[in-house]
Amino acid sequence: MRVLIADDHAVFRRGLKETIGEAFPKVTFGEAKTAQETVECVRRQDWEIVILDISMPGKSGLDILDDVRRLRPKLPVLFLSMHPEEQYARRALKSGAAGYLTKDSIPEELKEAVRRILTGGRYVSATLAERLAFDLRKGADTPLHELLSTREFQVLRMIASGKSVKEIANDIALSVKTVSTYRARILQKTGMKTTAELIRYALQTQLVG
Numbered sequence: 001m002r003v004l005i006a007d008d009h010a011v012f013r014r015g016l017k018e019t020i021g022e023a024f025p026k027v028t029f030g031e032a033k034t035a036q037e038t039v040e041c042v043r044r045q046d047w048e049i050v051i052l053d054i055s056m057p058g059k060s061g062l063d064i065l066d067d068v069r070r071l072r073p074k075l076p077v078l079f080l081s082m083h084p085e086e087q088y089a090r091r092a093l094k095s096g097a098a099g100y101l102t103k104d105s106i107p108e109e110l111k112e113a114v115r116r117i118l119t120g121g122r123y124v125s126a127t128l129a130e131r132l133a134f135d136l137r138k139g140a141d142t143p144l145h146e147l148l149s150t151r152e153f154q155v156l157r158m159i160a161s162g163k164s165v166k167e168i169a170n171d172i173a174l175s176v177k178t179v180s181t182y183r184a185r186i187l188q189k190t191g192m193k194t195t196a197e198l199i200r201y202a203l204q205t206q207l208v209g
Contacts, residue, residue: 001118002046004030006038006064007053007080012103016051016080016110023111035059039067047075049098049117054081054088062088062095062150069096076117080110085128087207090146091153099123144190145207152189155182159195160202 001024005013010033017029030045032038035058042050050068054061065077076098081088089100098117101110105125113123145153158168169179183195192198202208 001027001048002030003027003114004032004038004041004045004047004050006032006041006050006056006061008033008055008057019107019110020114022107023114033057035064038064039071042068042071042075047072049114050075050077051080051114052077054079054083054092060150060154062092062154065092065095065097066150078113078117078123080105084206085125087157089124089128091150093122093124094146095150100128101125143205144201145205147189148186152182152186155179156186156198156202157207159183159186160199160208162199 003020003024005016007013007016013031020029021027030041030047032041035056038050038052038056041047052061052064052068056064059067061079061081065079068075068077077096078099078101079088079092079097080101080103082103085100085102092100099113099122101113101123102125109125116123145156148156154172155168158171163171165176165179165183168174169176172179186198187193190198190201192201
């Protein structure tokens with residue numbers, strides 16, 4: 001079994017290898033520290049599963065997921081992230097991820113997630129599964145941020161973290177004009193009028209800490 005671990009922290013990658021190796025003694029690993037390395041590894045070699053962080057140098061994990069699905073549509077991706085489930089899990093699953101776990105999950109849960117995904121299933125924590133089921137029973141309205149594209153969602157979170165349009169443009173390698181266009185689309189889709197409203201919404205929905 002071949003597992004690609006994409007995370008920019010060497011100590012964390014080492015811990016993941018030890019944990020997964022306990023459950024799958026014959027596993028071999030590949031490692032990627034950046035978005036570019038991740039995509040290149042997927043392009044060059046076959047893997048049974050990719051374990052991917054949301055926050056990666058170069059691109060967000062969601063953008064990398066799009067690249068992976070384009071290169072190898074059947075390759076399952078498990079997100080393992082420091083970001084709480086309410087921030088990213090729904091979007092990751094809707095984008096085609098096979099599972100989502102937070103980095104504070106216990107090792108046994110990670111092993112179970114990998115087992116389930118390798119047999120063709122999907123994995124979410126019991127807490128998230130309960131929340132999704134509750135929303136379905138209530139017929140809950142779609143949260144406003146779920147109306148946004150992946151890039152719009154990324155820009156929203158960066159705006160809410162206090163970054164200027166110019167800073168956002170530099171961080172994600174886009175022009176100021178393009179980021180301004182994304183901001184305008186976000187306001188239009190959410191029905192909000194000002195940056196202050198966007199920041200308030202992001203804080204209330206825990207999209208930023």
